[in-house]
Amino acid sequence: GPLEEMSLPLFFGWFLLSSVQDKVRCTSMDFLKTLDTLEAFKKHLNDFTGKAEKEVDLEQYFQAKGTLHCTTKFCDYGKAPGAKEYAQNTTVKEFYGSAFELSLSALFVTPRTVGARVSLTEEQLLLWPADPEEEAGSTSLPRGSRAHITLGCAEHVEPVQTGLDLLEIETLQQERQQGEPIEEMELGSLTYYGEGRWLLTLREPICTPACFSSFYG
C-alpha cells in the first residue's frame, strides 16, 4: 500500500554540514568565475552556447537547488531496483545517522552540470550500493567512481546527469586520453576533455564533515 511505499526514502547519502555547504559553494563559484575568464575556455565557448561568439556567464548558467549531498543509493521511494535490499543492509543501518569526512578531490564542469568528485575511503565504500547497473556503461571503472556532489545544473537538466558526466570524464581519463592540460590554477590543475568537459584536480582536497542519512522530500 501507499504507506509501505513511503517507508523508503527518495535517496540515501551523505549530507554536508550547512556551515561547510557555503564554503563549498563559494569555492565552486570562484572556480566558475575564473574558468569564465580563461582564453582556453573562451576558445571552446561554443560547447556551451552553440555559437562561437556568444558570451556565457557560468554563474548564471547553472542553477543550484537543495542541500549539498553525495547520493549513495537512489531509492525512488522503493521503486528503484535494489532499494529495499540497500535499506535493509546491516552496514547501512549501522552507520545511519553517523558522521563521516568526505574528501572532494576535483571539480568538473560540462555544458549540463557542475559537480565535485568525491573520493571515497574503504569504509565509505561499504555504503556504496552493490548493484551492477550503478556504474552502467563504464564497467571497468573502480567502484564508487560515480561518487559526487551536484553543485548545479543547466536549465532543463536533472541532477542525475552529474554522475553520468563524471563517469564520462573518468572513462576518458582511464582510456589514457589524458585530455588537454590547460593551466595550473590556484586551486589545482585544469584539464580539458573536449565537448565542454573541464576537470579541475584540486591541489588540496576539500575535507568536509557529512552525515549519512536519507531524504524523503
Ligand code: 2AM
Ligand atoms: P545527484 O546525486 O547527481 O545529485 C534526488 O533526485 C537525488 O537523487 C539527486 O541528488 C540526484 O542526483 C539523485 N538521483 C536521481 N535519479 C538518480 C538515479 N537514477 N541514479 C542515481 N542518482 C539519482
